[in-house]
Amino acid sequence: MREKRWFPVLYMFLVTAAFSSVVIGFTAVTRERVEANERLAFEAAVLAVLPGVYEPGLGGAEVHRRFVEQVSEPDDASGGAYTLRQGGQIAAYALPFDGQGFWAPIRGLIGIAADGKTVTGISFYEQTETPGLGAEIVKAAFRNQFKDKQLAREGQPINMKRPGAELDENDVHAVTGATQTSVRLEAIINRAVSEWRSQVGKGGE
Amino acid sequence: MAPPVAKSDMRKIALQGLWRDNPIFRQVLGICSTLAVTNLVANTLVMCTALVFTLSLSAATVSILRTLTPRNIRMMVETLIIAFYVIIVDVVLGAYWPAMRANLGPYVGLIITNCIVMGRCEAYGNSHPPGEAFLDGLFNALGYSFILLIVATFREVLGLGTFLGSPVPFFGGPAWDKWVIMVMPPGAFFMLAIVVWVFRSIQPAKEEKAK
Numbered sequence: 001m002r003e004k005r006w007f008p009v010l011y012m013f014l015v016t017a018a019f020s021s022v023v024i025g026f027t028a029v030t031r032e033r034v035e036a037n038e039r040l041a042f043e044a045a046v047l048a049v050l051p052g053v054y055e056p057g058l059g060g061a062e063v064h065r066r067f068v069e070q071v072s073e074p075d076d077a078s079g080g081a082y083t084l085r086q087g088g089q090i091a092a093y094a095l096p097f098d099g100q101g102f103w104a105p106i107r108g109l110i111g112i113a114a115d116g117k118t119v120t121g122i123s124f125y126e127q128t129e130t131p132g133l134g135a136e137i138v139k140a141a142f143r144n145q146f147k148d149k150q151l152a153r154e155g156q157p158i159n160m161k162r163p164g165a166e167l168d169e170n171d172v173h174a175v176t177g178a179t180q181t182s183v184r185l186e187a188i189i190n191r192a193v194s195e196w197r198s199q200v201g202k203g204g205e
Numbered sequence: 206m207a208p209p210v211a212k213s214d215m216r217k218i219a220l221q222g223l224w225r226d227n228p229i230f231r232q233v234l235g236i237c238s239t240l241a242v243t244n245l246v247a248n249t250l251v252m253c254t255a256l257v258f259t260l261s262l263s264a265a266t267v268s269i270l271r272t273l274t275p276r277n278i279r280m281m282v283e284t285l286i287i288a289f290y291v292i293i294v295d296v297v298l299g300a301y302w303p304a305m306r307a308n309l310g311p312y313v314g315l316i317i318t319n320c321i322v323m324g325r326c327e328a329y330g331n332s333h334p335p336g337e338a339f340l341d342g343l344f345n346a347l348g349y350s351f352i353l354l355i356v357a358t359f360r361e362v363l364g365l366g367t368f369l370g371s372p373v374p375f376f377g378g379p380a381w382d383k384w385v386i387m388v389m390p391p392g393a394f395f396m397l398a399i400v401v402w403v404f405r406s407i408q409p410a411k412e413e414k415a416k
Contacts (some may be wrong), residue, residue, distance in 0.1 A: 008275040015270070015282055019289040026293060030300035037303040131310045132390070 041125045043067040046094045049111025049121035050084045079199030081112070092120055097192035102180040104128045106137075110189060112151070116200070119158075122146040122189075134181030145172040157193040160186040210336045218337060222344025228321045229352040229397075230404040235321040239353055240393040241312055246369050248308050249357035251298075253350035255313055257343065259290040260322050264342030266290075267330035283326045284317070291316045321349060352404070356396045364388035 001007060044063045047054035053070055054063075071094070072083045081093035091114055098107040106127045111120035122143050129135040136142055151157040152170040160174040160182050161167060174182035210218075228234045235256075242252045266286045267274075274282050295313050298306040306313065316322065325345050330338040362368055364387030366377035375381060386392050 002275070008278045011273070011275060012278055012281060016285060019285060023289060023292050023296075027296055030296055033300040034296075037300070041303065128311075135310070 038125075040064065043071075045109050045123040045125035046071055046082050048123040049094050049109045050092050051111070051113070051120045053084065077200070079196045081196060081200075082109075090114055093196075095192055095196050097188050098126075099184065099188035099191070101127060101129055101184055102134050102178075103130070106181075106185060106188060110146070110193065112193075116197070117151050117153075119146045119149045119151065129181045130178065134175065134178040136175045136178065137181060137185060142172075142175060151193060156186070156190050157197075158186065158189055210340060214337065215340060218340045219344045222341060222346075223348040223351070224408065226345075227348040227352065227404070228324075228345050229349055230401045231408075232321075232324070233401070234324055235319045235349055236397070238312055238315065238319060239349075239356065239397055240390070242309060243353055243357040243393055243396070244360050244364070244388040245308075246354065246357045246361050248305070249353050251302075251305050252309060252312065253346070253353055255291075255294045255298075256316060256319065256321070256349060257346040258294060259287065259316050260325060260346040261339050261342035263287045263290050263322060264325050264330035265335045265339035267326045268333060268335040268338035271331055279331065280327075283323065283330075287322050287326065288317045321345060352400060356393070356400055359396050360387045360392050364392060 040060050040063060044054070044058070047058075047063060047066055047070075050071070053066055058066075070084060072078075072085055074080045074082055078090065078093060079095075081095040083090045083094070084092045093112045093114075093116075094109045095112060096107070096109050098105055100106075104127075106124065106129070108122060108124035108127070110122045112118070113120050124138050127135065127138065129137065146158075149158065149172065150169045152159075157170065159168070159171045161171050163173045163176045165171075165173070167173070174186075222228075226232060229236075229239060238252060238256075242248050263283075263286045267283050270282065270286075291314065294316070295306070298309075298313060325342050329341045333341070358368065362373055362376050363384045366372055366381055366383050372378075376383075384392070387396070
């Protein structure tokens with residue numbers, strides 16, 4: 001049988017089927033844990049953009065506790081954003097955004113203060129941009145730029161300028177060597193902010 | 206299952222993998238991961254563990270199937286086996302240690318194309334019984350690991366003043382002006398070159414001796 005011309009085809013087919021089934025089984029067994037981890041990464045990302053509820057290095061249980069206690073789920077008044085409330089009033093919004101990055105979707109959140117204008121932070125919970133280039137968006141050096149920026153009322157809410165350029169109150173520096181990631185991320189954030197504004201009516205006071 | 210390996214054979218396999226044919230400073234294989242994951246000792250340890258697991262088991266599996274696998278498709282089968290073990294590592298990390306998986310980024314997945322793994326499966330696993338193939342994979346992976354750990358230790362201590370994240374005496378203190386370049390990509394090239402140079406001076410190749 002081994003000399004038959006179809007033997008390699010059959011062999012490859014059987015070997016692939018055998019190994020794949022083990023991998024599929026293994027993935028199914030760990031699915032719950034993986035999903036719980038993803039959920040935690042999301043909750044940490046929400047907390048990270050809201051003022052005063054997060055510091056780096058929090059354990060998973062603490063992240064979950066703070067998320068459950070302090071963050072309200074999106075409702076009609078928040079235009080799809082998670083909110084931090086103090087005394088029943090919205091203190092800050094955590095607006096989710098997602099869209100196609102250079103390789104795969106980029107998903108994250110932008111924090112906006114109650115005035116609908118001041119950015120309180122930005123974070124990502126899913127991205128697979130190029131390590132060392134596009135993936136620099138998750139580093140503090142890039143993300144910290146957004147804090148206290150003022151979303152523009154006219155034109156684009158946020159602009160990404162080339163590294164080294166002079167910045168206005170709604171500009172941040174793009175990532176060096178990652179034009180595609182920067183351009184796409186700029187569009188993703190601006191689309192999310194514009195849609196959110198049209199829903200909560202924070203467009204032009 | 207695997208026939209017992211004679212003690213003398215085991216010594217020979219160990220010596221070759223760890224020293225005489227060391228994958229890094231002798232064969233200069235698997236350099237991309239050496240450069241990429243050695244800025245922190247903790248990342249390096251996990252990467253090395255993943256490689257030890259993948260290399261020893263895939264060499265043994267290739268060896269078990271070697272009499273059955275048609276020669277003309279053996280490389281496809283080897284790649285499949287290697288990918289199988291790497292995916293297992295990746296899934297385990299994703300489920301139990303997501304922070305480490307994020308640190309290592311794509312490099313766990315890239316073990317599939319690590320030349321050491323394919324090289325040992327082709328050069329050894331294909332033509333030796335499973336027990337020996339397993340040991341050969343194990344010692345080659347350990348040979349890779351100890352060089353990586355040397356590189357990583359120097360990079361982390363000189364660059365950040367820490368070892369496994371905790372400050373070391375002197376280098377962690379104010380007296381030491383941290384060489385940040387050591388934890389950036391260029392530092393990997395400097396360190397790797399120095400390590401290869403030092404080890405090749407201690408143990409010159411036969412052809413170099415003959416000159």
